Amino acid sequence: MVLFPGSTSDLKVVLAAQPVDFRKSVHTLSALVSEALSANPYCGDVFVFRSKRMDRVKLLAWDGSGMVLVTKWLHQGRFTWQPPIHDGVVHLSATQLAMLLDGFEWTRVSPKPVKQPTVVG
Structure with a gap:
C-alpha cells in the first residue's frame, strides 16, 4: 500500500479549519x-x-485503490493549529505535514522561494 503516491513535492495537504467529531467514519x-x-x-x-x-488528528486520502484513514493521538501536548485560513481551509507542504504530525511548531517554517534557472543557449 502506498499512502501518498507520487512525489512528495506534488503532494497537496488540506487542513480543515474547524474541529470535527472524532466519531466520524471514512x-x-x-x-x-x-x-x-x-x-x-x-x-x-x-x-x-x-x-x-x-491532541488528535485524522488524515484522509485516496491511495489509488481505496480510501485511507489515519488517526494520531498525542500522549502529551497538543498539535500546533494556528494556520492562516483561506476559504475555510489551509494548505500545507509535505514537510509542514510531517512537522505537524511530529508535534513540531510547523507554522514557523515556510519554504524558501527558489529562482528558476534561466536557459542558456
Whole structure:
C-alpha cells in the first residue's frame, strides 16, 4: 500500500479549519471534504482534521485503490493549529505535514522561494 503516491513535492495537504467529531467514519469525512471543503476526496490530496482538544488528528486520502484513514493521538501536548485560513481551509507542504504530525511548531517554517534557472543557449 502506498499512502501518498507520487512525489512528495506534488503532494497537496488540506487542513480543515474547524474541529470535527472524532466519531466520524471514512464515509462521513469524505462527505465533509465534498460539502464543507468543496474538494474531491478521491483526488489524491491529503485532508487533515483535528479534534476539539487538539491532541488528535485524522488524515484522509485516496491511495489509488481505496480510501485511507489515519488517526494520531498525542500522549502529551497538543498539535500546533494556528494556520492562516483561506476559504475555510489551509494548505500545507509535505514537510509542514510531517512537522505537524511530529508535534513540531510547523507554522514557523515556510519554504524558501527558489529562482528558476534561466536557459542558456
